[in-house]
Amino acid sequence: MEAIITAATVLTMYFNAINSNDVNYMYNGDMEDGKVNKIEVYEKNSDQQMEQKTEYCYKYDEQGRLADKEMLSWDEAKQQWTKSSRLTYKYFKNGYNVEVSYWNSDKQQYDLPAEVTLYRSQAPNLTTVKTYKMNEQQDNMYLSSSMIVMEPLDTQLLAAQ
Numbered sequence: 112m113e114a115i116i117t118a119a120t121v122l123t124m125y126f127n128a129i130n131s132n133d134v135n136y137m138y139n140g141d142m143e144d145g146k147v148n149k150i151e152v153y154e155k156n157s158d159q160q161m162e163q164k165t166e167y168c169y170k171y172d173e174q175g176r177l178a179d180k181e182m183l184s185w186d187e188a189k190q191q192w193t194k195s196s197r198l199t200y201k202y203f204k205n206g207y208n209v210e211v212s213y214w215n216s217d218k219q220q221y222d223l224p225a226e227v228t229l230y231r232s233q234a235p236n237l238t239t240v241k242t243y244k245m246n247e248q249q250d251n252m253y254l255s256s257s258m259i260v261m262e263p264l265d266t267q268l269l270a271a272q
Contacts, residue, residue: 137161146171166192176202197221206231206238227252236262 141149149168153161163185170179177200183192194214201208210224228242238260243252 136164146175162187163192172202176200194221199224226255233259236264238262 135155137153137155139151139153140147147169149166151163152165152167154164156162165185166183168179168181168183169177170181172178179200180198182195182197184195185191186193193216196214197212199210199212201210207230209228209230211226212221212224214220215222223245225245226242228240231239231241233239240256240258240260241254242256244255245251246253
């Protein structure tokens with residue numbers, strides 16, 4: 112299973128967003144070396160003015176794969192971005208994990224992951240997806256969902272056989 116979350120994937124998501132027909136949102140991206148580093152999202156308010164809403168910051172590993180996606184929210188009172196949550200991507204030979212962590216403003220750090228989703232290739236065109244969530248009372252994680260994703264077979268490959 113090849114990692115699908117690359118710098119090119121993030122760039123495609125950005126271009127899809129800015130070409131959207133939704134006039135209530137505007138996107139401002141910061142790019143460097145063909146990689147999206149940051150996307151600011153603005154939303155139209157009731158006075159038809161654009162207001163800062165969300166900021167996404169992206170970090171990549173040495174292979175150009177997405178390593179972190181941090182989400183920040185605009186704090187109007189403080190007039191600054193405040194950390195909200197983070198997705199951390201960990202890659203393995205047969206798949207990858209996506210960990211969701213939330214910002215703890217009291218500790219000024221991200222808490223341990225509240226949710227982890229494991230994507231694992233089991234066979235060609237067959238991937239298992241398991242999501243675990245944190246059970247705070249018992250201080251452990253439990254399986255909250257599990258599914259199998261079957262990708263369509265390449266019809267050109269079948270026709271050649």
